Amino acid sequence: MADAVLDCRGMRCPRPIVEMAKKMRVMDSGQFLELWVTDKVALHDVPAWCKKTGNILSSQEQEEEQLKFFVKKA
C-alpha cells in the first residue's frame, strides 16, 4: 500500500516527472509513492529519473493505457 498516490494521467513530458519530484519533496525517506501516468515515455523516464535521483523503483504495472509505478523515496 502506497503512502501517497499521484495522478498524472493525461499529462505529458516533463510534467509527470516534475509533479513526482514536487511530491517527493514533502514525503519522508522510505515512503512509497504510487504514480499513475498515461504518457508512454514514462516507461523510460521514470526508471531513468530513479537512477539519477537515487530513489528506488520497486515495481510497475500496466493496464491497457494506464501505467502505475511504485517508487520508494531514498
Added chain:
Amino acid sequence: MGNKMSLVLSTDHLDKVCAALTITNAAAASGMEVSILFTCWGINVVKRKGARPRGEGFLDRVVTAEMNILYPSGSDRLPLSRFNFLGLGSWLMRRRMKAKGIQSIPEMLADATDLGVRYIACDNPMTIMGLRREDLIDEVEAVVGAASYIKEASDADITLFV
C-alpha cells in the same frame, strides 16, 4: 554523477523555448541545480507583461516602436520559428499543445521557479532592446555579462545552448 546544469536561451521561439524548458525542468526535477541565461531574443521570455521598451532619439524610437508592435510582451504569446503566419500558427500550436496535455510556456516557467531554477539575464540585448531591469519579471535574479556566464558554465556538468 554531475549535478549542475547551465542553459543559454537565445531565442523566443515557442518551439525552442518549449524544448529548453522541458529539459531544464526535467533536470531540476532530477535534483540538479539549474540556471538559465536569457540572452538575445530570449530576453523576451522573461519580459514582464505590459513592459514597453524605450528609445532615445528618433531612429532608436522607431526601432523600439517596431519591437513593441512585433513582440507583445509576456511568455504566453511567443512566436513559432516556422509557420508562424503573423501569430496564427503560434495560436494554433498553443491550442494543439493544450489539447494534447503539453504544458504552456508560462506553466513551465512557474514549474521551473518552483523547482529552484535560477534565471539570469544578459545586459547587452536589454540595452539594444531598450529594456531595464524593472521590465523583466521578478524571478530574474541578476542582469550580468559574459564573464558571469563563464563562471556559471565552468561550474556546470551540463551546458546547453538553445
